[in-house]
Amino acid sequence: MPNFNLGESIPPHTAHAVSFSLPTWRSNIGYEEGEDWVIGRMETGYPRFFIHRSIQAFAADIVAKFGTQGSKAFLFPTRQIAARCLSFVKARAPPAAAASLQTVHLVLDTTKATPDALLSLAPTICAVLGSQEAFPFLKQYWQHTGDGVSSRRAEFCHALFKDGLLRLDDGTTTPAPASPKPCKGPKRYQRPSSLDVTRATPSPKPSPDRDSGAGPDIQETFRFLEERFGRNLDVSLVQPAKSAIRRRIAGALRSDSEPTAAPPPEHEMESNSRGVVNLKEDDVYLFPCGMSAIFHSHRALLAARGSLKSVNFGFPYVDTLKILQKFGPGAVFYGRTSESDLDAFEQRLEAGERFLALFCEFPGNPLLTCPNLGRIRQLADKYDFAVVVDETIGTFANVNVLPYADIVVSSLTKIFSGDCNVMGGSAIFNPNGRYYAALKRWARTEYEDTYWPEDVMFMERNSRDFASRIDRINANAEAICEVLRSSPLVKDVFYPKYNETRANYEACKLPGGGYGGLLSVVFHRPQQAVAFYDAIDTAKGPSLGTNFTLTSPYVLLAHYQELDWAKSFGVEPHLIRISVGLEETDKIVDVFEAALKAAAEEGAKSQE
Template sequence: MPRFSIGESIPPDTAHAVSVSLPTWESNVGYEEGQEWVVSRMTTGYPRFFIHKSIEAFAIDVVAKVGAKGLRVMLFPTRQIALRCANFIRSNAPPALVTNLDVVHLVLDTVNPSSAALEPVFPTISAVLFSQETFPYAKQYWQHTGDGVSSRRAEFCHGLFKDGLLRLDDGSNSPTATQSQKLCRGPRRYRRMSSLDAGKKSSLLGNGSPVRPAAGMGDVQETSRFLEERFGRNLDVSFVEPAKSAIRRRIAGALRSDHELSTSPLPEMESNSRGILNLKEEDVYLMPCGMNAIFNVHRALLGSRGSLKSISFGFPYVDTLKILEKFGPGCIFYGHASESDLDDLESRLKGGEKFLALFCEFPGNPLLTCPNLVRISQLADQYDFAVVVDETIGTFANINVLQFSDVVVSSLTKIFSGDCNVMGGSAIFNPNSRYYTKFKAFARREFEDAYWSEDVIFMERNSRDFASRIERINTNAEAICDVLRNHPLIKTLYFPRYNESRPNYEVCKLPGGGYGGLLSIVFHHRAQAIAFFDAVDTAKGPSLGTNFTLTSPYVLLAHYQELDWAASFNVDPDLIRISVGLEETDEIVNVFQSALKAAESVEIAK
């Protein structure tokens, strides 16, 4: 097993890594408390929590260009997103802190003849400027929404900025397709008009501007050569739209994982492994990260159904709850995902309360509990609320939750990619949902394609062997559970196969599916947990769903400032979460057996 130093990227020597090494219990505490001996060694971090150094470098140059001494900058991919961030700051920060708030936009210099070749990749940046004291509010928006610029986009656009190809917008340019791009729309040869689009005379961008006619194949090839020769980037524009199409179909369950990309359009989808009639490629939306998919689905719900409270059902990933609480009228929270929670919800519904949607994970993180989707969908039909299910942990290779949902979201950053070097997210609108027409109408009006082209290319390549990786990870997870499940030092093991909510999982489990690659354990004593964690010879850091086993004291990292609150929902502060990888089964079993021996050596005072 590789050894990682504190603050080293995971994977090592990876410029756009998604995880970072925190190899001891003490280093995790030090990170959460901002201790210098940890923070000063951080080369990177999880992208929604740690602003990548390439983004910071670009931000510094923007401040210098604008001449805004003493201000900080946060970068976003489009004008509309930056304005949303600015509005969030105005709504949440004290009035005295927003006096210096400003938004500037960087656009291609259309006078420069090189700019035309860059337009197909939409290299736009919008910057929100604010005082140092306002940073915590801007950071909240960045973290919760996933709207921030990706490190690859920042790196690419920073090069353009330094070369004079990206300039501050002085208003002389009218809005063009380089400033906003309609979500999931690409060159016309890759488009297939859906029934909802039929009869429209022109496709519109998120800002209401008409899409420019698609470039011909010769133009795309010329652009690809220009980008490769001028910037040395691994960005073949001719494959960006086919890559998006392949990813969407892979998520829909309608494409072989090992499909080789071609610039020729794919035929119409005829069937899918999700078993959903009428599901089309256009019903799958790609986003820059999983949390951004949840954020945009919540926006779509509010925009199409009105301002109603939501339901957060089951102990959620931290930012899902924050989105529901901070963006809109709020939510009610059921942290146990139990039948008694559903009883309480049903009594509210019978009493006349109305809700926007119920958001849940299947299984949940980190307790791996599974809500009763059958009963939830029945309540939703009876009392008119939407059901949004996050399938990141279960994965559509193991389970089918779309049959019980109006929308299914997922973080592609996790096992769909596996390589821990690119972010991505997805949302599927169930075509048989009673809200489908409204959702699609909102998406046409408001969604933007902010998923950076380089990230798309990496995600498509990484995901080709997704299905075969899941099979191996399922096997390894079961083997690790066999080691941990009945060990006398372990108080509780959380895994879908062994939880009380297993019947709910079985309803959704595919015939050839397993129980996933995530499990959590709680020791009887904290000292044993610390000894085990410090000794376990795996990568140790944030994130999950990596091709290598990744271990984390998850509750410390995710809920350090609210440990008592988490404990009130039976989420132990010393819980250790294990994301299982592709190692040889015997090898990874030995790793956990050795770590258990380290825990056994701890003397516990009686």
């Protein structure tokens, strides 16, 4: 097993890695507390929480050219997204912070010699600048919505910016005050693990000729573009790659083959693992990350159905609940995936309350419990609300939830990609759903395809063997569960096969499917959990669904400021979440047995 140093990217030596190493329990606490011995060594971080170095560098150069002293910039791909960010911040920030906001919209300068391939990309960047006081609110929008630029887009566009090939779009820059007031803001959004770690990566200064407005070295830019396209991006294959990804998500036949420029026959969609014969490729929408898919599904439903509260059913991934609470009229939260919670929800419906949609995960994270989708579907049909199911953990290779849902969302960043080096998300509109026509109308006017072409190409390549990886991961996860369940140190193992909601999982499980690659374990004593985590010889950091086993004290990372709240729903502070990879089964079992031995020895010491 590889050894990862503190703060090292996971995978190592990967410029756009999605995870990073927190090898000890103490380092996870240090990260949450913003301690420099951890933060200062981070090469990267999980996107949406840590703003990638390439994005930081580009943002710093935009501020240097267009901003005021002390301001910071958040980068978005389009003007429409930036406008939503402005509205969000202005509704929540103090007046002085709201007054500091400005936007800078950069587009390709077509008056200068540019390759045809670059013209077809039409790269755009819209920066929202604000004072230190506005920063926490800007960060909230960035984190919750997932609508910020990807690190590959930022890297690519930054090179164009430095060579003078991006110009300011007329009429999009607004003045900012000269002296914004600094303010740390809420603790959760003041970590120096994003834009405020610029000391570790100073932005390269523009050369004098560029700074003075002289023309760029066009030949140098051409070489950059040629190398970039030659290595990563054949522009002619971007649309076929998107088509291949959408068909894989739909479970269509032969969707794992390499894309070609010729469009595949439409009849291939008639047979798919979703069991919906009228599902079309254009019912699958791609997004730059999974949280963006959830955010825009919520937007689509608000537009289709009006301003109603939503329901978050089951203990959620943190930002899903934040989206429902902060964007729109709010949400009702049921924190346990139980029949009693469904009973309580049904009583509200019977009393006349009406809701926009019920959002749930299948299974949930991190307790791996599954809601009763059959009963939820019946309630939705009777009381007129939409059902949105996040299938990221279950994966459509193991379960089929589309017949129960109006929208199925997923984070492609996870097991669909597996390589932990690119972000992506998807949403499927069920063509048989009650709101399908209204959702499609919304999509025709409001959906923006902001998935950066380089990210598309990486996702397409990574996902070709998605289906073939699942069986190995399922088998490894079950083997690890057996090891943990047999240990006297272990209080609980959470896994769909063993949970009390197993029948709900089985109702959606495909004939050839398994129980997934994610599980969680709780030890009888916290010190045993710490010893186990420190000793386990796997990659250790945030994210899940990687082709290698990845271990995380998930509750510390996701709910550090609200541990008591999480515990009230049965989510223990010392829970350890394990995302199982493709290692040889015997070897990964040995790794877990060795870590259990270390935990037992630590437990014996504490009793002496």
